[in-house]
Amino acid sequence: MTMTAVPLGTEKMIAGIDQGVGWLTINQPARRNAVSLEMWQGLADACAVFQNDSTVRAVVIQGAGEQSFAAGADISEFEQQRANADQKRRYGEIAARGHKALAALDKPLVAMIRGYCIGGGLAIALTADLRFATPDARFGIPAARLGLGYDYPGVAALARLVGPSCAKDMLFSARQLDAEEALRIGLINRIVEPTAIEATTREYVEGVAENAPLTVATAKAALKMFERYTDQAGAADIATLVDRCFDSNDYREGRRAFMEKRTPRFKGE
Known part of the structure; x- marks a missing residue:
């Protein structure tokens, strides 16, 4: 592999180009690749490079390490960066740049998923055209356990993929799905053993890169x-x-309960 590095403004996102494929790695394994504000910006910057480079014919996004694709947003930032609706809007503007950059790619985007793919991490995976996952992958949207709202575009993307009934199940229960169930409902495209997932994904996207780009x-x-x-x-x-x-x-209670590692006590207010 002869990867050409793409410089970004953060070490928590890694980007490179190899054999006509852009590779993007969410790089915060100590926090299960939870996505912070600086990482959203790095993601947007990397996508701009991939979009404008005619040699890039496909893109892969993955999480660093073996345990997580991305375990949602970095909740440790929420108390300072996302504590109310006004802050949420400012936070959302930065995060939206990353989502829009992924959505704007006119090149096939494949999410290579190991381990946890939760909340905001699943939202990133939903912007991909295809999702390959290892058998230990776990999927879920824990918004109902935190008291936060899940924006319409994310809900719509989920429902288009798995259908309204399965989307309701995931959103109402906040439970996690294993890889077999995710495959059954159409959330992912295939399950690949951990020892083979990188080679399988690479073979697939390099094959796509050889096809007629138009x-x-x-x-x-x-x-x-x-x-x-x-x-x-x-x-x-x-x-x-x-x-x-x-x-x-309830959202304040959800944040406190998460940080204090206890069950939240929601009151509907």
Whole structure:
């Protein structure tokens, strides 16, 4: 492998280009690759390089280490950076740059998932075109255990992929799904043993990189257009409800309980 490094403004995101494939690594293994604000910016910067480099024909995103793709947002930042609806909006603007950069890629994006893929980590994986996972991978959205709101675009992306019924199950229960269940409901595309997942993913994306790039880009654009046919008339109302969650006492209780490693006591206020 002859990786050409892509310089970023943070060491917590690593990017490089090899054999026509852009590789992006979420690099905070000590915190299970929880994504911080600086990492969202690094992700956006890397995607801009990949998008504008004509030699890059496909992109892979992964988590550093063997234990986690990304275990959500870095909750340790929430008390200072995301403690209410106003802060959530500022935080969201930075995070949105990363999400938009991933979504704007006109090149196939594959998420290579080992271990935990939770909350914001799952939201990142949902922006990928394909998701390959190891048998020990775990998927979930713990918003209901923290008292925060899950924004409409993420809910819509999940529901389009697994259907409204399975999306409701995941959001209402906040439970974690194993790889077999994730494959069964269509959340992931295939399960690959840990010893083979990098080679399998590499073989796949290098094969894609050899295909006609205009054809592949056109297919991706057409499928994006298909996915956009979702009624968004009520999206502003959902955003209001999400803000209510972030301004609630329950959200404050959820943060405290997480930091204190105890069960939260929610009151619906």
